[in-house]
Amino acid sequence: MLFLYTFIGSLLGLVVGTIPGLSVTMATALLLGLTYSWPTHHALATIMGVYVVGVFSGAISAILINVPGAPSALVTTLDGHPMAKKGEGADALFLAVIYSFVGSLFGLLALALFAKPLSIFALSFRTIDYFLLAFFALSALMSLSGGKPKKAILAGVAGILFSLVGLDPITGTHRFTFGIRLLMPGIPLVPVLLGFFGLGEAIMMLEQKDKTRFKLNKREIKAKEALSYFPFSLYYALLGTLVGILPGAGTPVASFLSYSQAAKRTKNPKVPFGQGAREGIIAPEAANNACVGGALIPMLSLGIPGDGVSAIILSVFMVHGLKPGPLFMMENYDTFLWILKSGLVASVFLLILGLSLAPYLGFIFKIKNSHLAIFVIVLSFFGAYSYNYRSFDLLIMVFFGFLSFVFKRYKIPMAPLVLGLVLGPMMDSNFRRSVLLMGREGIISYIMYPITLFFLGLILLLFLYPQYKKRRG
Amino acid sequence: MKKFPIGIFALVLCVYGLYLVQVSDIELALSPGLFPLLLGLFMLIVGGGISFQRSKEKTPLVLPGLIAAYTGLWFVVGPRISTFAFAGFSLYILKEESLSRSLLFGLLLTLFIDLLFARFFGIQF
Numbered sequence: 361m362l363f364l365y366t367f368i369g370s371l372l373g374l375v376v377g378t379i380p381g382l383s384v385t386m387a388t389a390l391l392l393g394l395t396y397s398w399p400t401h402h403a404l405a406t407i408m409g410v411y412v413v414g415v416f417s418g419a420i421s422a423i424l425i426n427v428p429g430a431p432s433a434l435v436t437t438l439d440g441h442p443m444a445k446k447g448e449g450a451d452a453l454f455l456a457v458i459y460s461f462v463g464s465l466f467g468l469l470a471l472a473l474f475a476k477p478l479s480i481f482a483l484s485f486r487t488i489d490y491f492l493l494a495f496f497a498l499s500a501l502m503s504l505s506g507g508k509p510k511k512a513i514l515a516g517v518a519g520i521l522f523s524l525v526g527l528d529p530i531t532g533t534h535r536f537t538f539g540i541r542l543l544m545p546g547i548p549l550v551p552v553l554l555g556f557f558g559l560g561e562a563i564m565m566l567e568q569k570d571k572t573r574f575k576l577n578k579r580e581i582k583a584k585e586a587l588s589y590f591p592f593s594l595y596y597a598l599l600g601t602l603v604g605i606l607p608g609a610g611t612p613v614a615s616f617l618s619y620s621q622a623a624k625r626t627k628n629p630k631v632p633f634g635q636g637a638r639e640g641i642i643a644p645e646a647a648n649n650a651c652v653g654g655a656l657i658p659m660l661s662l663g664i665p666g667d668g669v670s671a672i673i674l675s676v677f678m679v680h681g682l683k684p685g686p687l688f689m690m691e692n693y694d695t696f697l698w699i700l701k702s703g704l705v706a707s708v709f710l711l712i713l714g715l716s717l718a719p720y721l722g723f724i725f726k727i728k729n730s731h732l733a734i735f736v737i738v739l740s741f742f743g744a745y746s747y748n749y750r751s752f753d754l755l756i757m758v759f760f761g762f763l764s765f766v767f768k769r770y771k772i773p774m775a776p777l778v779l780g781l782v783l784g785p786m787m788d789s790n791f792r793r794s795v796l797l798m799g800r801e802g803i804i805s806y807i808m809y810p811i812t813l814f815f816l817g818l819i820l821l822l823f824l825y826p827q828y829k830k831r832r833g
Numbered sequence: 834m835k836k837f838p839i840g841i842f843a844l845v846l847c848v849y850g851l852y853l854v855q856v857s858d859i860e861l862a863l864s865p866g867l868f869p870l871l872l873g874l875f876m877l878i879v880g881g882g883i884s885f886q887r888s889k890e891k892t893p894l895v896l897p898g899l900i901a902a903y904t905g906l907w908f909v910v911g912p913r914i915s916t917f918a919f920a921g922f923s924l925y926i927l928k929e930e931s932l933s934r935s936l937l938f939g940l941l942l943t944l945f946i947d948l949l950f951a952r953f954f955g956i957q958f
Contacts, residue, residue, distance in 0.1 A: 528865035796862040
């Protein structure tokens with residue numbers, strides 16, 4: 361079953377990642393609407409397949425037609441497409457497959473090694489520490505939102521507000537329901553995610569140009585030559601894993617950072633960067649796939665998602681009644697092992713499918729964006745309805761679909777809203793409990809605790825360091 | 834003028850938080866209004882300097898209009914007919930396909946969705 365469901369997910373990831381406009385986030389959101397009724401392990405295996413292979417397959421269209429299939433593959437276009445234009449497209453694809461595989465394995469190894477120790481450490485967290493950790497996760501977006509920190513904060517606040525809709529879990533008071541009975545259980549995650557990443561993306565898809573044709577020559581690079589870059593790739597895999605652990609960063613940041621590092625650190629590349637340097641493909645591809653394992657570390661051990669896709673994976677857990685966090689690793693260790701195994705199997709499928717099918721995916725570029733958009737919209741509608749069998753959820757989905765479109769028009773980042781939505785309830789209840797305890801114990805004596813002070817220091821650093829840098833010019 | 838709505842929204846949030854604090858009749862620390870109140874204040878401080886720069890691209894109206902119509906139809910005639918109508922006419926209205934090809938696409942998509950959700954996953958519509 362593990363192999364079957366991971367294979368289905370991997371195949372889906374390969375197709376979805378290859379099609380520009382269809383993102384891994386969208387695919388996992390759409391899958392959430394389909395798999396909520398499946399056994400948890402089957403759903404997780406499928407989604408891991410999509411996640412691992414989908415992050416890689418964005419490179420296929422980046423190399424072949426100069427249009428990244430996913431945001432994380434944007435930098436792969438810089439050297440991948442020049443290679444394709446020189447008739448080395450098959451070589452570029454080969455390198456992308458090999459080093460995405462290496463990156464995936466590296467990230468999953470980090471997940472296997474560090475998730476459990478981190479969750480054991482997190483058992484000593486108090487309510488205030490959970491609040492500060494979630495606050496840090498949202499604040500981290502500020503510094504990683506590409507020059508739009510205030511918009512990112514506002515999007516995060518909006519996400520938290522949406523998460524507060526419904527009955528208050530502590531007092532049972534109605535919040536933001538405005539007399540609408542159907543809002544009492546709160547805003548369900550599945551329609552929101554389908555609206556945000558399905559409907560919203562579909563509307564935007566129509567505005568993108570249809571894909572172009574390409575020609576692919578035979579592979580010339582030998583396996584031994586390709587593997588000679590292995591030591592080089594490890595540094596970028598490590599970088600990708602670390603970026604993945606950082607809340608809010610995600611695969612695009614990992615690939616951008618590793619590309620710029622590779623360009624700086626590589627002395628005398630055979631071909632200059634930007635004109636078809638092999639290092640320019642290896643570094644971002646190793647990093648963005650390593651990011652997958654890295655993002656799962658805080659998600660599984662602390663309940664804090666590292667990026668948009670892991671926020672959706674977190675909601676898969678919630679839909680199936682599981683709660684990631686320190687206790688999850690103790691109580692559901694078999695599920696953790698299942699995720700790890702699914703990731704490893706998906707990495708192997710990445711290698712097999714990438715080497716065998718990737719060069720033949722040209723027919724996908726012939727599908728018109730309009731057909732894809734209609735397909736995604738219909739799938740989003742049925743996914744949203746199937747979650748609770750409530751037509752009201754369609755209205756929620758359409759609302760968030762249009763909201764996502766507005767976000768894009770005003771260039772407001774979307775990931776903070778999703779993170780806010782997922783982290784909001786945790787922040788709310790932990791904050792209020794902390795305030796109560798502070799009242800009893802006194803603020804100073806309550807916060808004089810090493811972990812609390814560490815998180816407070818981290819948050820202060822996050823806010824003050826950019827100011828310091830600005831002053832130093 | 835572009836900055837105005839954020840401030841107003843933040844103020845409304847503060848007032849709503851205060852209202853919740855009042856009606857819940859519980860100590861402030863546990864009150865359901867505490868968090869919205871603080872979020873409102875936070876937004877008021879942060880949102881003051883924001884100016885939303887709208888992208889200059891033209892806003893597409895046809896597809897959002899079709900989605901709104903699809904939603905309405907779903908409530909009136911149910912999922913299958915509304916899906917056929919939406920998928921069947923969208924490509925034609927968007928000037929992507931001829932009417933016959935568009936209708937064929939709609940029919941095939943409805944059949945596929947019915948097969949996947951209703952027959953394969955057993956979801957009742």
